[in-house]
Every structure is written in structure tokens, then in C-alpha cells.
Amino acid sequence: MLRWCLSTVRVLGSVDGAQGTRLLSSASAYVHESFARFQTTNARGNSTSLADTAHLHIEDSPSNTSDYYCRVEDSEGADGYVHTALITRIQELQHTGKSSRGGNETSDGQERGTSHSHSSTRAISALQEILTSPGIPPDPSGMPTPNTIRSLYISAKARGQLSQLDSGMLSTLIALFGSLSVDPSSRCVYTSSLLLLVKGGPVTRDYWAFVKEVVSLKQQRGMTLAHSDRYWMMRAELASLPPCKEGQCSNTPAFKHFLLRARHQYLRLSRHAFDPEVHVPYVTTLLSSTDPNHRRWAVDAMSSIIRTHPFLHTKVMKVLWDIVHDADAILLGSLLAAISFRVARSPSRCEDATGLPIPAVPVDATTFATSLSAFPFPTPSASTHGRVITELLHEALSSDVPTVQRQNNLLICYLLHDCNGNGIPISSLDLPPDPGVSMWKILFGLAILEKVTQAAGPALLRDLALRGRVREMIRSLQDSWLHLMRSGSHSTLISRAVTTSLFRLAGAVADMKLFAACLESSETSGLWNGNSSDPVEGAQLRAMAAMHLAASVQIHGCRVESVMKNLTSFPTDVQHRGAVLSVAVKELIHRNVELARMLYSIAFGSGSVIDVDTAYALARTLPPPHAARFLRDERFSREQLGGILSSIARDLRDTRPRRYDADIYGDIGISLCKLYATSLPPSHFRGHLQLLLFELCAHGSGSQCAAIIASVIKFQPTFFQPSFLLRLIGLLLRRKQFRYALRIQRICVDARVRCAFKLRCMVAKRLWAPDTRRLSTNISLPGRKANTLFRGDRFWRAGTLFKSTISSGAVLNTALQSLICNGRAHAAKVAFNRVVSKVDTRARTILGNTLLHGVLVRPVPRNGRRVRKFLVLLDNLVKCHGFAPDRITVNIVLKALLSWRSAFDHQRLRALFDHMVRGGYPAGTYSPSRLPFSTPPLRTGGSLALSKLPPYISFDKHAKPLFKMFIKGFYLRNDVEAARMVVEIMKIEQQKATLQRAQRLVARLRGHEGTKC
Structure with missing residues (x-):
């Protein structure tokens, strides 16, 4: 479109007035139409206030006032501004053409000049407004994009208006685009606060070249660069370094040029900035170089940091250790001098x-x-x-x-x-x-x-x-x-620390001689003598005693006598023994979990109190049978209980084939009920909770599972995934826990869960099986009136399954199908009689067809008796229940007739097919006047009276099943010629149906396009 506008506007000076007017009229109409479509598809909030010539400038040529040219500065992400500016300028051109013919060029020129001067200040005004806006994020629809801000700058630069931006505004612009060019997860003290005001999105480019341009502008205007300007200029120079290939990039002139420029900015900035993001990129780049001078610069920079900075971040320390690892003796001497200076200070x-x-x-x-x-x-x-x-x-x-x-x-x-x-x-x-x-x-x-x-x-x-x-x-x-x-x-302070570590290492390698030597030296030196109440000596004595106990347990085994003997041998107070045992258990968790569990049991039996953090750490590492016992500890917080349950769920998932005692599932169920009775589980716990609920149901704890689901759904109905609820109820039905399956299904229905309909169908299909006929004696709902669907002791109480029988026709159809498939045809008829008066005509037809088809799928009786029973049932449905046959009913009738081979030979079957063609069914190249088999008319009535049926015939639902039944019937009667003729008819009709579907699709698409236009 921009190319078309460019060519149209450029030729205006070389054509006559009439042709120019026609071109301008057609251009204006096309642009107005395009802009209207653009506004309907891309709403930009208040971005029309910035609709200036930042992206598209249509200016008067200084050499010829009748010649106009179009210059596109940057059209990326700025279609709205292009359309707005183009409409405004073309309207001005039209107005100018009219006034020239009328002789009013002076007044119109003044008006155009006023409009042009007004539009020329929009870019700089919008840019100043953005750069001086407070740090409060506005409405997302009004946020400008980075390309919009950059285009406003370019537009102001083209008009020479950048002098209106002061030093603070330029620094803000530099910081903004520098922050947009780095990883958003890395935060620096110089990160721009305007990031909240810029429309976010995936960063697909950097703006280092633009940062350099703004810094160069600031230097040309004689302004002093701020620390943030120097930092982003340094990052821009480092980003401009050529990529290294096998360590050879440091010798190239381009690498040295950009590195020198970055070094110039860093040396002016490093003494004033303590943020690690200022030093780490520069020093890391120097260390990646193979030039010895660059490595020396890195050592000098790190020495200066050690001397001047009061605090060294972890990232800076990592760079320091990298230098220490690779530096030679000469460079290491500089670092040692700086460290010695720091130690002295x-x-x-x-x-x-x-x-x-x-x-x-x-x-x-x-x-x-x-x-x-x-x-x-x-x-x-x-x-x-x-x-x-x-x-x-x-x-x-x-x-x-x-x-x-x-x-x-x-x-x-x-x-x-x-x-x-x-x-x-x-x-x-x-x-x-x-x-x-x-x-x-x-x-x-x-x-x-x-x-x-x-x-x-x-x-x-x-x-x-x-x-x-x-x-x-x-x-x-x-x-x-x-x-x-x-x-x-x-x-003594160092002696106790060293002895504690020696005890720990002796236990780790199970060295009995080392353990005995450490114990002898500690007793000889009197390290056990001290004030256990003192903060320093007490902490060291407890740590040394705990490591001695842990080493003794690892070397000699965990026996009650030896543990109690070691505890009593320490000259510590009784109240400190719990702290000693806690430290020892925490140490053994990393060495041997089973020993830690045994020591915890001994401490628990002796009445010593292990702190809750140690107990929690131990419970997280134990297998499920032992970890479940910790759930009874009332000292744990909600977060800690959730962590223990998460670890149990992970272990159960990893050791799924193993079988555990049912006691642990009781503890798990009780903990889950208490934990989430009054609050919603966190979202990250959803998978673990679903796995635990599966295990509870698999081990007979369906009641607790139903209670937990009810508590959670009460707070958030969409917490559980529909697939999980379906699999859970399927598991309960397979384990014959029908009561809890019904309870969970009723909970989901009451809470309007998305999968409630599928749950009803699943429960209905399973509970209507032959082995669940006596569920009415086992399932009851105290306090609620049972709305029975099938009366009598032989039928299941379905009041808990259907909330409203009027609005559950599909569920009733599924129920009838399940009854018929399980051989309960009489129950299906009774069910139909109970609900037929409460459903509409369409649902009544569907249920009647299901009931009629159930007669045909029964193995007995066969042939004539089956057809007679079928026709009697059809007449009864029509007379007593107001059943309205449709074309699916006709196919069911044909299926019943075709199965009676003795009464319907191939000649009658041909006559029956011609009868269907006379009734309006499609027949390819044939028609009611030109029949496929040319048989005389049949004397039929009732169900095969095709004139009473709805006129619409669907190929997929009505014609195709009919053709397949006739093809099978002809083949079974050895009439291959007739079967092949029906196959050819079906192929022709299938091609017609495919073409019709394509035509309907094209018509729908054209209808949508017409609506959109």
C-alpha cells in the first residue's frame, strides 16, 4: 500500500488537473477504506493522539510546489500513524487543488501552513511527554512500543527539534533503550524505570546502535555524560565486539577498537559504581581474550574493585576466583597486594x-x-x-x-x-x-x-x-x-572446630582408629570442659558432641545402650541433649537415612525433643511407610505438611509396583482432610494431590477421597482436571465402590464441573450392568427423597444421577443404550414409558429409535418373529406415545426387513430399493421416472410411507447407511449385479455430497468476508 501511495503522489506534478483530481479522489477513498478496516482490526487506544508524521512525512518539495514526495522513515509497528498521516496529507492536497481552481490560493496556503506547523510538533511533544512521565504504569492499551518511541525520536531529528530535549531526557532515553537490549532478568542500578511504561513482548532485537547515536548527540551538544550514560555506552561497545572463533578474535583491529572504547567508559565509571553488573561484563570480556594485555587489564580492574568497594557481590567473587585459577605469579602478586591492603584496612x-x-x-x-x-x-x-x-x-x-x-x-x-x-x-x-x-x-x-x-x-x-x-x-x-x-x-575455639570436623570425617569414612585418636586428643586437651550456657562454648560443645555421637553410630551401629551411654558421657545439661540429638540426626540424614531414623526413634522413646526442622528434613527423605507416621506430629506447619505429602507422592510414583500397608493411606487421608478442609491447595500441589487421591481410592479409602474432593471443589470448582475426575470415578466403579462414585459424581454435578455430563454417562453405563441390579438395597441417600427412574427392587434408583429428567435427553438415551446392551430390554421399555411424557418431540424420536433398534440387536428371536415384534412396538409407539418416525426410523425398519432373508429375496429387495428411490432418496443418474431396477410399485404403508417423513435427506445420516444395508443384502443373496449398481450410485452421491460441502464452505467464507468489509 505504501508503494502505491508513493507512486501516486509522485506523479501528481506530471499530469493535468483533472487527472490529478481523479487520482487524489481515488487515493483518498482507498485510504479511508483501508484506515477503517485497520481501526476495526487493530484498536490502539489513545495512540491516535500520536498520529503524526513520525513514520511517514509528506512534504512540499522546495523546488516545485506542485511536486510532492513521500518519505518513509520507519514503518515497523507504525501502520496506524502511516494511515493517519496519509489521510491528512491527501485531504490537504485535495483542498489545495480545489482552491487553485477557485483562485483562493493565499488563504488556503495559510491554513495549510498552520495545520502543517501543528502536526510537525506532535512528535517532539509526544516524546517529551513519554520521557517525563511518572513511573506509574498506564492503561496497557495506551502503552507505546519501543519502535514508536524510536520513530518519534527520528521524526523530531528530521525536523531539527532535538534541541528541545535536555540532558535528563536524553539520559532517560539512553537508559530505556539500553534496558530493553539486555536480559530482563538481570537488574542493575542503572535499569530504566520507564520499562513499566513500554508495551512488553518478546525481545527480537537490540537497540545498541540507537544508544550510541543518542550518546553521540549528547556529546556533540556539549553535555556531560552521566554514570548511566557511560554504563550503557560501555555495554553497547561490548555488544559490538565481533564473535570469537577459536580464540582468535582478540587480535583483530575491530575487537581492539571496540574494547578500547568500552575501557574508556569503564575507567570513568568503575570507581563510582558498586553494582556487580557494572564490573562483571567488562572483566569477563577481558578474561575471554587471549591477549596478555587484556588479562592484565582484568587483574588491574579486579585489584581496584578489591581496594575501593566496600562490598563484593557473589558474581564479582566468582570472577575473582576465575582470575586466581588462571593467573600467573606476576599477575597474582597484584591481587595479593590488593587483598593485603584490604586486610590491613x-x-x-x-x-x-x-x-x-x-x-x-x-x-x-x-x-x-x-x-x-x-x-x-x-x-x-x-x-x-x-x-x-x-x-x-x-x-x-x-x-x-x-x-x-x-x-x-x-x-x-x-x-x-x-x-x-x-x-x-x-x-x-x-x-x-x-x-x-x-x-x-x-x-x-x-x-x-x-x-x-x-x-x-x-x-x-x-x-x-x-x-x-x-x-x-x-x-x-x-x-x-x-x-x-x-x-x-x-x-580452644579453633581446637573444638577442628575436632568436630575430624569426628565428622571419621564417621563418613568409618575409620575406627581415627575416631579413637580424635576422642583421646579431645579428652587430653580438655576440650569437653566448658560452660554449656555460654553462647560460644555451648554451641561448640553441642556440635562436637553431636558429631561424636553421629560418628559412633556410623562406626559401631545404632543401639540404644551405646547411644544413651554417649549422651550421658557428655558434660552437658539435660536440656541440651535434645539439641545434640537434633544435630546428630541432621548429620546422619546426608550419610545414612536409616541410621537417622533409628536415632530419631531412640530419641523419641527416651523423651528427648528433636526440633521440628530436623524432623521435617528427616520425614522428607524417608520412604512412604515411615514418612506417613510423621504426619501425626502436630508441630508441623501447613507448608511442612504439604512438603511431606509431596515427598510421599513422589515416592509412590517412583515405586508404583510396590505394595504398602493400608495404615499409611489412612494417615494420608486424615492429613489431607485436615489440611484442605478450610483452604485451597496450591496449584503446584495439584499433581501430587491427584496421585494421592488415586492411591486412596485404590486402597479402599473412597470416603476420605470424596470428602477431600468436596472440600477442594467448594473453594474452586475447576481445580481438578476433567480427565482426572473421569479416571478416578472409573477406578471407583472398577473397585465396586459405587457409593463413593455416586457421591463424587453428585458433588461435581452440584458444583457444575465441566465434565459433569460425562461423569453421569459413565456412572449410568456402569451401574446399569447386569451385576449391579440390586444396587437399590445398597445405595440410599438419608434425608433426601429418592426420585426413582425405574421402580421396583429390580431397578436402580437414579434420582442421584439426573438432576432434571426434562433436560437430560442425551443421558436418558445413553441409559437406554446401556440397558439394551446388557440384555435388559424390558427395563428399557419401562424407562421409556416413565420419561416419554417429560421430553420434547425430538428427544422422544431419539429415544424411540434407540428402543426400536434394541429389538434388532437381540440374538433371539430371529427373522419373522423379530419383524413382527418390531412392527408391533413401532405401532405402539406411534399410537400411545406420539412417536414421530424420521428417516433414521426408516433405516431401522429396512434393517429389520433385510435380515429376514426367506421373506425378502433379491427380487423383492430390488423392488424395495426402487420404492426408496420413488420416495425421494438420491440414486445417482437415476430418478423416480427412471428407476435403477424398473420394478413395479410396492403396496406399502405405515412405516414405509415415505411421503409423511421430513423432506430433508442427509447423505451421511440417511442415504449412506441405506446404501450400505442394500449392498450387504444383495451380496448375501448372491445378487452381485445389483450390489455393484448400488455401489456406483453411492459413489456418485458421495461425490455430490463432497462438492456441496465445499460449496457451502465457500459460501460461508464469502459471507464472512462481506460482513467484515
Whole structure:
């Protein structure tokens, strides 16, 4: 359309006035029609207020006032603005043409100039309004798109109006399009607040080139770049770097050019920004380069961050450890100098690398090492452990320590960081050589081994090579520790932490000698003597006693006598034994769940109280028979009960073939009833709840299942999926839990669940089977009057199945079919007699046809007697019940006649087919005047009186079944010629029906298009 407008407007100067008027008239009419269609299909709210020439400019040529040209700046996503501007300009051209013929060019020119000046200020005004709008999201229909804002900028630039944008507006524009170009999940301090005002959608492009253009404009106008401008300019330069291929991109001139421009912005910004998103992209890009100068720049940047920034984020710490892993001795010296400077300055923040507070008391080597490897480092504190941590930091990383030893200590910090939750290969776990015995190396070595053994889990004892390697390293660290103990240069705080870790590792590798040596050294050093009420000593004594108990259970087994003996041997108060047992159970959960369960049972039997968090963690890891017992604990919150039920559901799904005792399902049902009696389950629990309900029904707990479904549907009828309800009721019916199937079905019907109709049909079909005839004696509804459908003891009470017999014709039809299929023809007739007066004529015809067809599907009687019974039933339906036969009834009658071979031979069958053709049935190339078999007319009446039937004949519902019955009948009577003739007739009629369907489809489509136009 834009191409057509362009060609039309350009030729206006080369044609005469009459032709130009005709072209402008036709153009205006076409544009008005297109714009009306566009408005009906794409409603843009208040976007018409921005309908200016931001996308399409139709301007007067400076050389010839009668020549006009059309320039498209950017038509992406701006069809509405194009149409609006085009209509306005063409109307102006029409008005100009008329006034030139009338001699009023001056006044019309003034009016056009006023209109043009008004429209030329729309773009800059709209852009200023967007950039100065408050951070309150407006109506979604009025949100501008990024392309709209960009087009407004281009339009204002074309008119030279960008001088009206001040420095703040340009910075806002830069931040907005920079934020649109990065991952929306990554948030930075410079992320634009106008993102809420821009219409969202999938990001298919970036706007870095536009960001560079606006920054260049700001510099040309002599404005000072803000920190946010420099940040987004740096990100734009980094995004412009060419893609690397086998590490060769760093040597290209383009890579160095863009990297230098990004470095220029980063150096001016880095000292003022503490956000990790400012430093991580730049330093990561430098580390990806193979140029040594770029790696040196990365080390310099990280050294500056360590010296100047009060807090280092986790992302920055990860980059730091990557540098430590790959840096050589010279580059590592720069980092060591910055770290030593930081240690000497003693920053005020006291947090670890993850941003979480350091634990109040370091009770083992892991917590000690986490505190020591934290940046920024903690300040000297009045507490004992604060002073100890500060002393260790100065002994390991201060400038007075030799460089080689500081490098080794820093590499040990890297090993602890690199040993994540999955563990590291034990073959690569070689600690850096230490010229002397260092407490730093012992603490970090034990912390690394604890992570390795925890990641290995129970498989550590089965892998003999791994177990031997870990045991060798533990004993080496223990020897170093004993050597330090003899020198006396250690504090009790560190001694308890190291002993706690040695107990834990001894239990993990099941080393009895190591366990005995640790116990002897702890008793010799008097580590068990302390004040259990003190916050520091009490926490360490409880942790050491818990690790001793856990190691003893793993090595010697979990026996009641040994557990109680160990508890009484600890010089701790009785009220602290529960805390010791809780820590020991929590430790054993990761090592051996069965031992943790046995220790929990011993603690529960002795009256010790295990804290609720430990009990919850244990219940989440136990198999369903043991986890279900924890559901009786009243200390658990609703969220914790839901978590235990979720873990039970997962285990039941994974171990589906296994059979459990019925007791666990009772506990599960009681917990679910209590949990969701007054609230709705969370949506993420839907799958687990459905699985548990299946298991309850499969194990005879249908009553609890029905109660749970009733409680949940009361709050949200659409919570359960229809397929689940269908499968659940099918399971109850197969397990012969008919009472609960009916109850769930009634609940769904009352709540108007979407699958209520299918549930009624399923229950009806199953309960009308022959083996459920005596359900009336087993199913009753106290307090409600039973609305029986079939009276007598032989028939089922259907009052709970149908809410209204008047509006349930389809359900009644399904019921009649089920009765007939199960050999209960008399029950079907009684049912029809009961409801025939309460349904309309159409439903009465459907039910009557079902009843008539039921006579034919019965195995006995056959032939003549069956036809006579069929005709008697048909006359009775017509006379007594007002049954109105249709063409389906005719097909049923023909089926009855065709099955009587002795009375209807092939000659009579040919005459019967001609009779149907005379009655109006299609016959291909034949007609009532030209019959297929040319037989004389039949003397028929009653059911075959075709003149009384509705005139409409459907090929699929009426003609095709009739043709198939005649084809089968002719073949059974060995009249192959007649059968082939009917086959040819059916093929012709099928082609006609297909053509008619195609014509109707085309007619419908044309009707819709006409309506839309």
C-alpha cells in the first residue's frame, strides 16, 4: 500500500488537473477504506493522539510546489500513524487543488501552513511527554512500543527539534533503550524505570546502535555524560565486539577498537559504581581474550574493585576466583597486594561471599573456612571468635607474610570455592605445598574434604579407592593438627572446630582408629570442659558432641545402650541433649537415612525433643511407610505438611509396583482432610494431590477421597482436571465402590464441573450392568427423597444421577443404550414409558429409535418373529406415545426387513430399493421416472410411507447407511449385479455430497468476508 501511495503522489506534478483530481479522489477513498478496516482490526487506544508524521512525512518539495514526495522513515509497528498521516496529507492536497481552481490560493496556503506547523510538533511533544512521565504504569492499551518511541525520536531529528530535549531526557532515553537490549532478568542500578511504561513482548532485537547515536548527540551538544550514560555506552561497545572463533578474535583491529572504547567508559565509571553488573561484563570480556594485555587489564580492574568497594557481590567473587585459577605469579602478586591492603584496612562489613551473614559461632572447619574466605573481611570484634578470625587473616594474607605462602593460601581459598555441591575429582584434590605447618591449610583442607564426602554421600563407603584417598588425606591433616597442638600455638575455639570436623570425617569414612585418636586428643586437651550456657562454648560443645555421637553410630551401629551411654558421657545439661540429638540426626540424614531414623526413634522413646526442622528434613527423605507416621506430629506447619505429602507422592510414583500397608493411606487421608478442609491447595500441589487421591481410592479409602474432593471443589470448582475426575470415578466403579462414585459424581454435578455430563454417562453405563441390579438395597441417600427412574427392587434408583429428567435427553438415551446392551430390554421399555411424557418431540424420536433398534440387536428371536415384534412396538409407539418416525426410523425398519432373508429375496429387495428411490432418496443418474431396477410399485404403508417423513435427506445420516444395508443384502443373496449398481450410485452421491460441502464452505467464507468489509 505504501508503494502505491508513493507512486501516486509522485506523479501528481506530471499530469493535468483533472487527472490529478481523479487520482487524489481515488487515493483518498482507498485510504479511508483501508484506515477503517485497520481501526476495526487493530484498536490502539489513545495512540491516535500520536498520529503524526513520525513514520511517514509528506512534504512540499522546495523546488516545485506542485511536486510532492513521500518519505518513509520507519514503518515497523507504525501502520496506524502511516494511515493517519496519509489521510491528512491527501485531504490537504485535495483542498489545495480545489482552491487553485477557485483562485483562493493565499488563504488556503495559510491554513495549510498552520495545520502543517501543528502536526510537525506532535512528535517532539509526544516524546517529551513519554520521557517525563511518572513511573506509574498506564492503561496497557495506551502503552507505546519501543519502535514508536524510536520513530518519534527520528521524526523530531528530521525536523531539527532535538534541541528541545535536555540532558535528563536524553539520559532517560539512553537508559530505556539500553534496558530493553539486555536480559530482563538481570537488574542493575542503572535499569530504566520507564520499562513499566513500554508495551512488553518478546525481545527480537537490540537497540545498541540507537544508544550510541543518542550518546553521540549528547556529546556533540556539549553535555556531560552521566554514570548511566557511560554504563550503557560501555555495554553497547561490548555488544559490538565481533564473535570469537577459536580464540582468535582478540587480535583483530575491530575487537581492539571496540574494547578500547568500552575501557574508556569503564575507567570513568568503575570507581563510582558498586553494582556487580557494572564490573562483571567488562572483566569477563577481558578474561575471554587471549591477549596478555587484556588479562592484565582484568587483574588491574579486579585489584581496584578489591581496594575501593566496600562490598563484593557473589558474581564479582566468582570472577575473582576465575582470575586466581588462571593467573600467573606476576599477575597474582597484584591481587595479593590488593587483598593485603584490604586486610590491613579491616572493612566494617561482616558478610561472606554469598551475601549472607557469617554464622554467629564457627563450630567446625567449614564455618571457619567460610568466614576466612569471605570478602570483605570481618572487623576485629570484642568477641572471642571475631578476634581469632582476624588474627588468622593477618597471619595468612597480610603483607608481612611471604608471597609464596600467601599465594598458596589464596589457591586454597579457590579450591574451597571450586568444590561445589557436586564435589570435585579426588585425584585433583592436591593442596598446595606448605613449607611449614599452617592452621590455614588445616582448616581449609578439612572444609574441602567435608564438601567432598557430603557430595559423595553413601557411595563413599562403596568406592574403596575414593574412601582410601580421603582417609589418607584426613590422617595427614590430623598429623599436622597434632603437631600444632604440641606447639601450643592454637586457641580452644579453633581446637573444638577442628575436632568436630575430624569426628565428622571419621564417621563418613568409618575409620575406627581415627575416631579413637580424635576422642583421646579431645579428652587430653580438655576440650569437653566448658560452660554449656555460654553462647560460644555451648554451641561448640553441642556440635562436637553431636558429631561424636553421629560418628559412633556410623562406626559401631545404632543401639540404644551405646547411644544413651554417649549422651550421658557428655558434660552437658539435660536440656541440651535434645539439641545434640537434633544435630546428630541432621548429620546422619546426608550419610545414612536409616541410621537417622533409628536415632530419631531412640530419641523419641527416651523423651528427648528433636526440633521440628530436623524432623521435617528427616520425614522428607524417608520412604512412604515411615514418612506417613510423621504426619501425626502436630508441630508441623501447613507448608511442612504439604512438603511431606509431596515427598510421599513422589515416592509412590517412583515405586508404583510396590505394595504398602493400608495404615499409611489412612494417615494420608486424615492429613489431607485436615489440611484442605478450610483452604485451597496450591496449584503446584495439584499433581501430587491427584496421585494421592488415586492411591486412596485404590486402597479402599473412597470416603476420605470424596470428602477431600468436596472440600477442594467448594473453594474452586475447576481445580481438578476433567480427565482426572473421569479416571478416578472409573477406578471407583472398577473397585465396586459405587457409593463413593455416586457421591463424587453428585458433588461435581452440584458444583457444575465441566465434565459433569460425562461423569453421569459413565456412572449410568456402569451401574446399569447386569451385576449391579440390586444396587437399590445398597445405595440410599438419608434425608433426601429418592426420585426413582425405574421402580421396583429390580431397578436402580437414579434420582442421584439426573438432576432434571426434562433436560437430560442425551443421558436418558445413553441409559437406554446401556440397558439394551446388557440384555435388559424390558427395563428399557419401562424407562421409556416413565420419561416419554417429560421430553420434547425430538428427544422422544431419539429415544424411540434407540428402543426400536434394541429389538434388532437381540440374538433371539430371529427373522419373522423379530419383524413382527418390531412392527408391533413401532405401532405402539406411534399410537400411545406420539412417536414421530424420521428417516433414521426408516433405516431401522429396512434393517429389520433385510435380515429376514426367506421373506425378502433379491427380487423383492430390488423392488424395495426402487420404492426408496420413488420416495425421494438420491440414486445417482437415476430418478423416480427412471428407476435403477424398473420394478413395479410396492403396496406399502405405515412405516414405509415415505411421503409423511421430513423432506430433508442427509447423505451421511440417511442415504449412506441405506446404501450400505442394500449392498450387504444383495451380496448375501448372491445378487452381485445389483450390489455393484448400488455401489456406483453411492459413489456418485458421495461425490455430490463432497462438492456441496465445499460449496457451502465457500459460501460461508464469502459471507464472512462481506460482513467484515
